Amino acid sequence: MSAREQRTRASPPYRPDPDGTHPPLDSPGYRSTALRHPVRRPLTLPQSVTEITGPVLGEGRIGERDNDLTVQHPGEPIGQRIVVHGRVLDGDGRAVPNSLVEIWQANAGGRYRHDADVWPCPLDPNFDGVGRTLTDEHGRYEFTTIKPGAYPWKNHHNAWRPAHIHFSLFGRSFTQRLVTQMYFPDDPLFDQDPIFNSVPEAARSRLVSRFDMNRTTDHWALGFEFDIVLRGREATPFEDDDHDH
Amino acid sequence: MTTSSTLPSTPSQTVGPYLHIGLTWQDGPFVVPEGTPSSVWLRGRVLDGAGEPITDALVETWQCDEHGRFAHPEDPRSAEIDSGFRGFGRSDTRSGEYGILTVVPGRVPDRTGVPQAPHVDVSVFARGMLHRVVTRVYFADRPEANAADPVLSTVPRDRRQTLLARPSADGYTFDVHVQGEYETVFFDV
Numbered sequence A: 001m002s003a004r005e006q007r008t009r010a011s012p013p014y015r016p017d018p019d020g021t022h023p024p025l026d027s028p029g030y031r032s033t034a035l036r037h038p039v040r041r042p043l044t045l046p047q048s049v050t051e052i053t054g055p056v057l058g059e060g061r062i063g064e065r066d067n068d069l070t071v072q073h074p075g076e077p078i079g080q081r082i083v084v085h086g087r088v089l090d091g092d093g094r095a096v097p098n099s100l101v102e103i104w105q106a107n108a109g110g111r112y113r114h115d116a117d118v119w120p121c122p123l124d125p126n127f128d129g130v131g132r133t134l135t136d137e138h139g140r141y142e143f144t145t146i147k148p149g150a151y152p153w154k155n156h157h158n159a160w161r162p163a164h165i166h167f168s169l170f171g172r173s174f175t176q177r178l179v180t181q182m183y184f185p186d187d188p189l190f191d192q193d194p195i196f197n198s199v200p201e202a203a204r205s206r207l208v209s210r211f212d213m214n215r216t217t218d219h220w221a222l223g224f225e226f227d228i229v230l231r232g233r234e235a236t237p238f239e240d241d242d243h244d245h
Numbered sequence B: 001m002t003t004s005s006t007l008p009s010t011p012s013q014t015v016g017p018y019l020h021i022g023l024t025w026q027d028g029p030f031v032v033p034e035g036t037p038s039s040v041w042l043r044g045r046v047l048d049g050a051g052e053p054i055t056d057a058l059v060e061t062w063q064c065d066e067h068g069r070f071a072h073p074e075d076p077r078s079a080e081i082d083s084g085f086r087g088f089g090r091s092d093t094r095s096g097e098y099g100i101l102t103v104v105p106g107r108v109p110d111r112t113g114v115p116q117a118p119h120v121d122v123s124v125f126a127r128g129m130l131h132r133v134v135t136r137v138y139f140a141d142r143p144e145a146n147a148a149d150p151v152l153s154t155v156p157r158d159r160r161q162t163l164l165a166r167p168s169a170d171g172y173t174f175d176v177h178v179q180g181e182y183e184t185v186f187f188d189v
């Protein structure tokens, strides 16, 4: 087989997500979507080599303290110390190893270290709210951080975002790219949040982390577990997708 | 293959207004290192349905090198790629436009072996967008390759120009119209 034929045939495409997985881009409750959603139907892009490959990043991009947001300054940040951990899996339950995970979040009071965040809540001099790590060979990741606070926004009167951590994932292909938000169990602000509720109801629980007593450390930190699932691949009639050598 | 039940994907959420603290990289725009011969700047605005530039968007690009090689283990020729070629670019739009330093990619086949025209895959994220939108950049000065491209040929003729980057002073210009009369063609991938 020529190199071209190999590249054409070797790697199976990724399965589409069924309806009901992701929020619609046109979600009127979240007012900013009004002028920011395409009106025309998207066309289908058959997955060629461009789509089944993707950036494999990280080596050299991760600093030693990048997955511990509580040790990036001389002092410790204020707030509830937590460990957020989980696995990045594909739709067949296979680990997604060595892939970049980026997070960003508000501090314990609900304020981001960002020019545009100006609501009257103090910044924490010891907290940036930015982390990154690589999944290990089993797809595992872990961050130590501070539980973010809720914060107000202007979507409607007295609108508050439930506490959340922003997650960015690359997986192993352009097709698997995902940006999402992780929430905390039983947040009383869920009901009034149009961003959380933009997700079809049956899928919402996938955005909520699980309190994890096993990873809660005595006199140190509360544990939360959040597994992330990226799209899996179509079945292939021949097992030739083992490139990990 | 053994049978296995599949896991449903984690839903997408918006990057929100504070994406920059988490997703901006100093070297984000450099698909190729500065000073690479034949490098070009791909620049453009991301516009909303009122024609206003979106300044809290993030544009990411993915492409092969000039010889059609991807910096990815599933490309058997990835080992031949010049070190420094990343294939991936990322730029925010705080200045009113994004900018990516890159090279015009080579041609790669589709799944049936038909050569595609040079193209760059693009993801756009923003506050107010609950999921990324995906489009492709083609190059207006490659009309013959474009005319034979198997993806462009599925796009209604009167909308194909929304996928064409136009030559500019230092490379190419490609605006993304998220909504409106000139709405860009987006893809389900």
Ligand SMILES: [Fe+2]
Binding pocket: A161, A164, A166, B016, B018
């Ligand atoms: Fe947020």
